[in-house]
Amino acid sequence: MLDAAFFRRWMTGAAALISREADRLTSLDSPIGDADHGTNLHRGFSAVATALEQEETPTPSAVLTLCGRQLISTVGGASGPLYGTLLRRAGKALGEAPEVSREELAAALGAGVQAVAALGGAAPGDKTMIDALAPAAEALATSFEAAREAAEQGAVDTTPLQARKGRASYVGERSIGHQDPGATSSALLFAALAETAAGGEGGSDE
Amino acid sequence: MSETGTGPVGVVLVSHSAALARATAELATGLAPGGGEVLIEAAGGTEDGALGTSAALIVAAARAVDRGAGVAVLADLGSAVLTVKTLLAEEDELPPGTRLVDAPFVEGAVAAYVSAAAGADLDAVAAAAADAYAYRKV
Numbered sequence: 001m002l003d004a005a006f007f008r009r010w011m012t013g014a015a016a017l018i019s020r021e022a023d024r025l026t027s028l029d030s031p032i033g034d035a036d037h038g039t040n041l042h043r044g045f046s047a048v049a050t051a052l053e054q055e056e057t058p059t060p061s062a063v064l065t066l067c068g069r070q071l072i073s074t075v076g077g078a079s080g081p082l083y084g085t086l087l088r089r090a091g092k093a094l095g096e097a098p099e100v101s102r103e104e105l106a107a108a109l110g111a112g113v114q115a116v117a118a119l120g121g122a123a124p125g126d127k128t129m130i131d132a133l134a135p136a137a138e139a140l141a142t143s144f145e146a147a148r149e150a151a152e153q154g155a156v157d158t159t160p161l162q163a164r165k166g167r168a169s170y171v172g173e174r175s176i177g178h179q180d181p182g183a184t185s186s187a188l189l190f191a192a193l194a195e196t197a198a199g200g201e202g203g204s205d206e
Numbered sequence: 207m208s209e210t211g212t213g214p215v216g217v218v219l220v221s222h223s224a225a226l227a228r229a230t231a232e233l234a235t236g237l238a239p240g241g242g243e244v245l246i247e248a249a250g251g252t253e254d255g256a257l258g259t260s261a262a263l264i265v266a267a268a269r270a271v272d273r274g275a276g277v278a279v280l281a282d283l284g285s286a287v288l289t290v291k292t293l294l295a296e297e298d299e300l301p302p303g304t305r306l307v308d309a310p311f312v313e314g315a316v317a318a319y320v321s322a323a324a325g326a327d328l329d330a331v332a333a334a335a336a337d338a339y340a341y342r343k344v
Contacts, residue, residue: 034257036258040258068296069297072261072289072292072293072296072297073260073261073262076252076256076258076259076260076285077258077259077284077285078284078285078288079285080259080261080285080288080289081285081288081289081291081292082288084292084296085292085295085296088296089296115295119288119291119292119295120288166284167284
């Protein structure tokens, strides 16, 4: 079962990974976006890490809700409300349980992904974070590693697509041939989850 | 949903650019009949003055113009729209009766502010702003 400590390790692990990959995210965002994705997410997840040190988060839901709130208020770009909505909806779906199963987390993230798709109006294949998040949340019902691989594959598979949502859609056909930055950061979120599960004392169910 | 407050409806302009939000607010107040209480606030850019969106600036602006009759929020692009929608759906910091209005930014801001200054309720302010989409230029 996954307790609040597991979720804190996941989110601080995600913050570390985003920090390491911030330059790569920004360079992916340069040809098709406004070259701020890495900077914005790094700012948001730094605030997440700080908030987790300062505030009590007794349940998995409390961790995700706090982190989502930080992202909404600190990122400054569209990824803030989108990732914020993902985490807050997933947090709400987990209720007040002190521990949750991987399957419950998969279902909660599935609800979060639906809320993100509704907020941004994006469908699979639009070359957005949904292309990594949707298959990853589904694969999480199988295993953490399957979710990581599905997210990574989903991100890689955005390269030949033409963007139909977000800032990249303004460049039309020129978005073809570039991996989507949002799908790439979504894959980092699931990579951090798989690493937390693989490394974690008192948190993994595998 | 009808609002019960007695004061005027507030208007908040959310843009990626602080300068654009501020200038649009000035345009709207400049085109409205004077005399009444000025209830329009700009929430442009990030807190450190860069291009982007600040949830804190949006919340502060909405609270500043709230007189209990509702707040009409107009937003320009991308994260400005998404941040307002997320604040409405996920958080409880915006005043009750805050609404994202579906309208073109500049024309909608002028229409919203002029109707709010004339004493229209939130539904009428939102409708006036949305009607700005019907103003064709060619």
